[in-house]
Amino acid sequence: MDNIANTIIEIKGLGKTYSGGQVALNDINLDIKEGEILALLGPNGAGKTTLISAICGLITPTSGSVMVAGFDIRKDYRRTRELIGLVPQELTLGAFELVVNTVKLSRGLFGKKPDEQYIDSILEKLTLSDKKNAMVQQLSGGMKRRVLIAKALAHQPRILFLDEPTAGVDVELRKDMWALVEELRRDGVTIILTTHYIEEAEEIADRVGVINNGQLLLLEDKHTLMQKMGNKQLLIELKDPINAIPETLAHYELELSADGTKLSYAYDIKSERTGITGLLGDLGKAGLSFKDLATSQSSLEDIFVELVGTQP
């Protein structure tokens, strides 16, 4: 039972067409599990920000529904929104405001009573302590990003959205951010992040979703994806076409091409025995001879390119 995680966000048939006619989301169905880290991967304009905005209440969906912790985001917006923290893609911060005050404002907006200690601890974690009484408009881009994260965490959300958190971010902040994400995950916070970077999704996500043109093209466990990546294909070109794979080769789970001239064999490069030697021997025993051999490897990037048709 333990590994059947609860669904914390349930998205059904979500669609968004902007007033200009731009279809930004098209029938998105997605269940996000409590406590997981989900990476949404997709090129610019794919609809990632729109998806997040719909869940957070920043835009009105054209169709479909979103439930957060069992509550409808429109009817029970108070229940759903207090659970959510959002770090927006853009560095949106007011001016003429102290760092500590803007973080306190966030906490208040989400209905939480003031808590100096907690605010201090957040600032500390984001190494903002010495910037506590600085004006936000005087901070560097990286520092502003930290303040935005502090604001999103100010009300102790159970769900955190990070919209392209590493775009234009220095190495140090990236490191700090992933450490914080790890810590939040240990506390059971569900984290949804968007990115263009495949490595990033690989690095920290439990599951990866691929979005393009407003559609969710793929949603898979990272391990399953990694396995696909770890898999290599051995392509065997036969001298003479065959109609069916001989019985003796059944346990290799080969695939036969439509014209009967090519066999492909998937194997795990990381395992001790790839089974290639055995396969080649058994091919000979079955009376099959081959013209050529080739190997290929699929990466997450290949999968992505295949799905999306462009480079991320």
Next chain:
Amino acid sequence: MNLEAVKAIYFSEMRRTRNTLLQSIASPVISTALYFVVFGSAIGSRIQSIDGVPYGLFIVPGLMMLSLLTQSISNASFGIFFPKFTGTIYEIMSAPISHFEIILGYVGAAATKSLIIGSIILITAAFFVELRIAHPFWMIAFFLLTCVTFSLFGFIIGLWADNFEKLQLIPLLVITPLVFLGGSFYSVSMLPEFWQKVSLMNPVLYLISGFRWSFFEVSDVSVTTSLSMIVMFLMVCLAIVWWMFKTGYKIKP
């Protein structure tokens, strides 16, 4: 009711005011003093009195109204326009807070600031003329209603405006002329009959008239008319802001 959020918005807005404290207080004091010098002394020495009220005293309610209207509108409109302009409104929109609570926070803060400015003007005026207030209760009622109504009106302008020009357009092109032509510095009865009729179409006239009545018991129109006009305007503003939030007009794509 998310009271913490209302408080957070309110105090954050009041903090913004405090950062520009000198400007917020000094400018109404200085402009009031100037008006007294120009209108009260220079012109007033020729006009003597209107409806039995010395001219310097007569202009006090109009002067207050002028500041209340312009300050309420500019503070409230800027208060909500600025987060839209910088993008920080995302946080308000994603917070568990109702439209009513958003209005309460922003309009409450703007109205409070106007109340403070109005009071400062009244105190400043007391140095120049011998103030008398015939109906303190009604004076406060008009005072409060005006601050709230025009802060709400400013809030609407701030929501509607998508650039700085629009933000200044209505206060400059509509409000200021209406206040000046609404009998701030004269009694409408001093105008030729035709212009008296035209003036009656100016909603601000009713405000000033009612407010002045609460001070000196002299008015251009009846107090009930004044009161109904301002309450009606408040209702219209409430309806507009309700519609804007309901439809997400200029707020939510």
